[in-house]
Amino acid sequence: MQSLADWIxxxxxxxxxxxxxxxxSCLDGFFPTVPSESVLVSLGSLWSSSGHPNVVLLILAxxxxxxxGDNLAYLIGRRVGWQRFRYFxxxxxxxxxxxxxxxxxxxxxxxLMTARYIPFGRTAVNLVAGAVRYPHRKxxxxxxxxxxxxxxxxxxxGALAGQWFEHNHxxxxxxxxxxxxxxxxxxxxxxxxxxxxxxxxxxxxxxAxxxxxxxAxxxxAETAGAETAGSRAATIQDTxxxxxxxxxxxxxxxxHRAPDTDHDPEQxxxxxx
Numbered sequence: 001m002q003s004l005a006d007w008i009x010x011x012x013x014x015x016x017x018x019x020x021x022x023x024x025s026c027l028d029g030f031f032p033t034v035p036s037e038s039v040l041v042s043l044g045s046l047w048s049s050s051g052h053p054n055v056v057l058l059i060l061a062x063x064x065x066x067x068x069g070d071n072l073a074y075l076i077g078r079r080v081g082w083q084r085f086r087y088f089x090x091x092x093x094x095x096x097x098x099x100x101x102x103x104x105x106x107x108x109x110x111x112l113m114t115a116r117y118i119p120f121g122r123t124a125v126n127l128v129a130g131a132v133r134y135p136h137r138k139x140x141x142x143x144x145x146x147x148x149x150x151x152x153x154x155x156x157x158g159a160l161a162g163q164w165f166e167h168n169h170x171x172x173x174x175x176x177x178x179x180x181x182x183x184x185x186x187x188x189x190x191x192x193x194x195x196x197x198x199x200x201x202x203x204x205x206x207x208a209x210x211x212x213x214x215x216a217x218x219x220x221a222e223t224a225g226a227e228t229a230g231s232r233a234a235t236i237q238d239t240x241x242x243x244x245x246x247x248x249x250x251x252x253x254x255x256h257r258a259p260d261t262d263h264d265p266e267q268x269x270x271x272x273x
Contacts (some may be wrong), residue, residue, distance in 0.1 A: 008042040008173060012050075018057045019042065022065035023150075027068020031075060031125060031160055032119040036065070037154050037184070045176035055155060062151035066116075070126045070143045077130025088124060096124035096217025104134055106202050109142055114191045116146040117153075117184070120190075157183060 011017050021039060028036035040062050047055045087093040103111030104125070115125040129139050161176035 003248040004025075012043060012046045013052050018061040021058060021061040025062045025065025026069035026072070026120070029066060029071075030073035030123055030261065032123045036062070037119070037150075038180060040151065040154035041158035041161075041176045041180040042173045044155035045063065045162030045173050046158075046239050047155075048159035048162030054157075059151045063148050066147035070122070070147060071140065072125060073126030074130040074136065074139055077127035078133065081131045082124070085127070088127070090205050093120065093124065093262055097128055098122055100125040100128040101132060104129060104132065107198065108134070108138065112139070112142045112195070113149070116150045116189045118191060119184070120216060144245060151186045154180070 011020065018114060021036070021043065024034055024036040024039055028034040040058070043053060043058055047058065068214075075222070082088045082097055085093075088097050100111070100115070100121070103115070110127075112125060115121040157180055158176040161179050162173075164175065
């Protein structure tokens with residue numbers, strides 16, 4: 001850290017210092033070990049105590065470089081994928097990839113905004129966003145916002161620390177670097193805690209929706225079963241033959257004939273003579 005402070009103090013008055021910031025910020029988009037944030041914080045401290053370098057150009061260089069690096073990482077993730085990088089296949093790197101995938105699906109804007117402040121987290125998010133084909137237009141708009149706030153934040157932290165040691169530039173840079181590291185750790189823990197809480201809520205909502213869908217399917221199956229049973233009963237009733245016979249109809253009046261009797265004409269008596 002002392003060597004970094006000495007180097008930054010040496011180059012702070014050179015015209016090409018803004019190019020250094022731009023390149024380092026760009027590389028930090030896909031190489032998380034590049035100390036772009038530390039350089040921004042240190043130069044912000046020097047600007048606060050000495051007036052050099054130009055703070056507007058410093059912020060713009062950090063913003064442009066960070067945005068370019070994030071989009072290059074997005075392109076790498078889209079063309080190559082994150083699986084070819086050993087770091088992201090196991091351990092902390094793999095957990096960062098899983099968190100990035102989950103965060104992009106559930107709350108992309110918040111996740112892109114907060115992941116920018118976590119060195120390994122932002123690299124994982126950039127690669128995963130490209131690998132899962134997250135729409136580049138949305139990624140670009142949100143990345144412009146996140147990298148812009150990150151550049152202002154980094155320079156602002158350095159400027160605040162530099163005001164305390166305006167008569168000792170090197171000490172101001174060293175304090176600014178320490179403050180930046182401590183704040184980075186604090187921000188990382190806070191961001192992880194917030195996302196963990198939001199994930200628990202999201203998991204609870206998804207579980208509730210799954211239970212509701214399961215209950216709805218069970219009710220629908222029960223209703224369908226009842227309707228099917230009723231339909232079968234009606235069909236069976238319609239197909240059973242009617243075994244009861246109707247009673248024979250009564251004979252019509254006036255059509256009944258008495259049984260015929262033997263008629264002997266000899267038995268007829270004639271009048272007595």
